[in-house]
Amino acid sequence: MELRERLTGREQKLVLFILALSSFMGSLDATIVNISLPAIAESFRVPINTVSWVAMSYLLVLSGFLLVFGRLGDMKGFRKIFLLGFTVFTLGSFLCGFAFSIEALIGFRLIQGIGAAALEAIGPAMVVIYLPKEMRGKALGILATVVSLGIAAGPIIGGLLTQYVSWQWIFLINVPIGICAIIMGMKCIPADNVTKKPGLFDYYGAILFFFALASFLWPVNEGLTLGWTSPAILGSFGISAVLWILFIIRETRCQDPLCDFGLFRNKNFLAATLAAAIMMLAFSGIEFLLPFFFEGVLGYEAGFAGLLLAIPAVALMIFGPLSGALSDRFGSRGLATISALFAVVTYFLISMYTQNTSILYIVLTLLCVGVALGVFFPPNMNQILGQSKKDEEGAGSSIMTTMKNVGETVGIALMGTIAIFSVVHNTGFDPKTPAADIPMGILVEGFDVAVLAAAGIVILAVILSAIAKDNPGTR
Known part of the structure; x- marks a missing residue:
């Protein structure tokens, strides 16, 4: 019996609710931070190019890990990856709320981004796995709607929290919601039996992609501060070029590439x-x-x-x-x-x-x-x-x-x-x-x-x- 046939109507609605909640939180966190960046820059006394990493670190990990978690969902099971993603996202949010320096905040945003990548990568696939065909189109439409709502609500909620409470709460607000979602997910999402591994996972491709992108972004953002002709900046550009070439070679020769x-x-x-x-x-x-x-x-x-x-x-x-x-x-x-x-x-x-x-x-x-x-x-x-x-x-x-x-x-x-x-x-x-x-x-x-x-x-x-x-x- 397929997973979708083992769920009652009430359980299907609960699964959809949890998926919608994850989609909302992921899209909300992609937009809630920007409005608070001036306050964060003032709080830590840092220049604009430094505080920009608070936004970029999240997006960097999101970009680098989307393909990774989509593949791991097929290999390890979607329930396991989903719950892991929500746990990491919630932990990252908690740590961001108590960051003691700009470097710590950037590092904790990386953790938060890893969790968000897991949620975003497998959400639509879970609709197909857990919900019946006649409910699928409606479910995907609901997910698309809540993503849009999260994008729209992010600046509003972030602005109000920053103005009337503090910028830390744009992260801490995720924690109680995340804990409730994890508990609900453990109770409502059935275990999916992975009977076979669909090929091998391209770990080398994933590593090359992430560091190729990171080594390109760093000199673009820091070149003005360190000098465009400084050894660190030129060296980082050179490393990025080499890594991109290696990534392309890897993906064109790999039997199960991360990117076709x-x-x-x-x-x-x-x-x-x-x-x-x-x-x-x-x-x-x-x-x-x-x-x-x-x-x-x-x-x-x-x-x-x-x-x-x-x-x-x-x-x-x-x-x-x-x-x-x-x-x-x-x-x-x-x-x-x-x-x-x-x-x-x-x-x-x-x-x-x-x-x-x-x-x-x-x-x-x-x-x-x-x-x-x-x-x-x-x-x-x-x-x-x-x-x-x-x-x-x-x-x-x-x-x-x-x-x-x-x-x-x-x-x-x-x-x-x-x-x-x-x-x-x-x-x-x-x-x-x-x-x-x-x-x-x-x-x-x-x-x-x-x-x-x-x-x-x-x-x-x-x-x-x-x-x-x-x-x-x-x-």
């Missing part, structure tokens, strides 16, 4: 996947900088700034389903291209923010960002998955998610570096200066330059989306 590079031989799949990564790169970089602009330059309270940062997520929730329906009817190529072009225009408008920018202008431009992303991603995902061969949809989906997360991680490092470089170049400020000691007014130009750079980068996404043809079979 054969999919990238399809130019349409490659173009659409790169377009998704670029869109996330630009948006995440801007989203990282906005709290410093809102709180430091415009003087908004963290709670109000959190409400503003939730606007793109809310717009994405509204326009995403509409765009998905339109892409099914009219095709994906045109929608993805037009929405990427709209993002370019919107980022150009945001690059004109000043100390005197009206709240109405800010709200409208942030709304346009959400519309652009909401219209872009459903047809873009159709482009990607439509190019995946039969029985390779899972591989295509995991690559798509990983590339978006990599883009998000690189975006924070790149846009933060561009903003600070502009400030240093024009004012002579020491890049090691704690963020709290920098007159925030001078960050306006750095912010505007970084957003303008993001607009220029997204032009590549426009071109790539136009190149990526629809699969006739998806129309």
Whole structure:
């Protein structure tokens, strides 16, 4: 008897509730931290490029371990990986709440990210394993909805907690919820019997991917502080290049690769996947900088700034389903291209923010960002998955998610570096200066330059989306 047939209707609903809770917490924690970064930087007296690692470390591990835990779920059983993931996530959240230094906080975020990667990687697969077919579409729709709610709620909850309690509570709030979810999971999720191992796990590929990405992010983020020609920075770039080459060689020769590079031989799949990564790169970089602009330059309270940062997520929730329906009817190529072009225009408008920018202008431009992303991603995902061969949809989906997360991680490092470089170049400020000691007014130009750079980068996404043809079979 299959697992889904052993569960009663009540047990199926409880399993879905636990999966929805994990999806909500994972997406919430991906967005709740950014709004608190100015407070964290002030608390530990560190510069902007250092505090950026609080966000990047989480995303780095998420990017590096998604493929790992998806594979381990197949090999070891989904219940075991899910409960382990929730336990690690809850432990990491607890440690983050009591971090005694910025280095400790970054390290504890790595632990938290490992748990989040396990939850995100196997959540959709658990729907297929534990829930009946007639309930599957509804369940996946619920998971998609709660992910969007988590993304939207993150800045709001984070802003309110930072303003009225302390930034530590953006992490500690996860602990009681996590403990309840672990207890419920142990009681409600049945053990899944793994009868055979589907191939060997590519441990070497996983290690190479993680350290190749980490050794690239570190010099991008620290080059301004240490000097771009310093041995440490040049050496790290060189190590990263070698590791990426070794990773590609490993994946093309491995019998059970972590990443199937054969999919990238399809130019349409490659173009659409790169377009998704670029869109996330630009948006995440801007989203990282906005709290410093809102709180430091415009003087908004963290709670109000959190409400503003939730606007793109809310717009994405509204326009995403509409765009998905339109892409099914009219095709994906045109929608993805037009929405990427709209993002370019919107980022150009945001690059004109000043100390005197009206709240109405800010709200409208942030709304346009959400519309652009909401219209872009459903047809873009159709482009990607439509190019995946039969029985390779899972591989295509995991690559798509990983590339978006990599883009998000690189975006924070790149846009933060561009903003600070502009400030240093024009004012002579020491890049090691704690963020709290920098007159925030001078960050306006750095912010505007970084957003303008993001607009220029997204032009590549426009071109790539136009190149990526629809699969006739998806129309």
